Amino acid sequence: MSSTLKLDQQFCFALHSTMLAMNKAYRRLLxxxxxxxxxxxxxxxxxxxxxxxxxxIGEQLFLNSATLTPLLKRLEAQALLVRRRSGEDERQVLISLTDEGRELQAMAKGIPEELGQTLGCGGLHLDELRKELIQLRKRLYDRS
Amino acid sequence: MSSTLKLDQQFCFALHSTMLAMNKAYRRLLxxxxxxxxxxxxxxxxxxxxxxxxxxIGEQLFLNSATLTPLLKRLEAQALLVRRRSGEDERQVLISLTDEGRELQAMAKGIPEELGQTLGCGGLHLDELRKELIQLRKRLYDRS
DNA sequence: TGCGATTAGATCGCGTGCTATTTAGTTGTT
DNA sequence: AACAACTAAATAGCACGCGATCTAATCGCA
Structure with a gap:
């Protein structure tokens, strides 16, 4: 089998599986x-x-309305935010935090650090890594 | 807002969003x-x-049966593989490629290179990146 | 031999994420 | 004013991915 088809050597699989692991770690924290x-x-x-x-919101997160609309509705159902049509342009829906949604920020304060303890701890260049990932993302979107 | 809560500076978001972009690129290729x-x-x-x-299969891909069972059934429905209970241990299900499944490998030969052209092109250290991601994945699984 | 503990897959229910399409509102052009 | 083109969000239908749970087979140990 050609070496380029070997799983262990595939950058994309490393990306994919590490993201799943990260998602799992967040699940516990969140x-x-x-x-x-x-x-x-x-x-x-x-x-x-x-x-x-x-x-x-979608532009910042690279998500479209098909993903965001139901997601936002669930957050609204949890009373963390409010969805209302814009007065100026009735096509648009404005998303505003409720007091409860704002208060949640305090509870989330510690999360980046908590995860950082798992990720950090030497040997890894997370900031370098982050920049390269962003560069990669840009390339992937530019050429498609 | 604390800088650690800023989206752009979060390694994990870079990981997440880049994976989505990669997935999209693969969709076209596959x-x-x-x-x-x-x-x-x-x-x-x-x-x-x-x-x-x-x-x-799940150990290699970091996926459990809840994900794999329906996925394998879909591949079986496409006649790419066969699922049959093991004779030695009736709990186990053995996955074997069909001729059609084996033949598909030829069609997939060019994919890594094709994607490599999008990802590569200088400035990125994909192999270094891959190793760090794998190290990261290991840490995430070890500490949970 | 028997019976509790363990194991492998399957199943359920939920939340993403996507493409394609639809609906409703806005814009531009004549 | 009228109407086509465009735009924002919503919806439909599909495929992951997961935790939790269920079922059936196997193991272990008395």
Missing amino acids: EPLGLTYSQYLVMLVLWQRDGLTVSE | EPLGLTYSQYLVMLVLWQRDGLTVSE
């Missing part, structure tokens, strides 16, 4: 907050800036 | 083969060694 990792990402975006449209 | 990326991974495992149990 369970007390009642969030999935994707929901956590949406909350991160909104904690940074509130009142965004669905598309604006 | 569409002619009628495979998803996960199905392609299973085929990679089987092209390397045939007649594995569900668990053995």
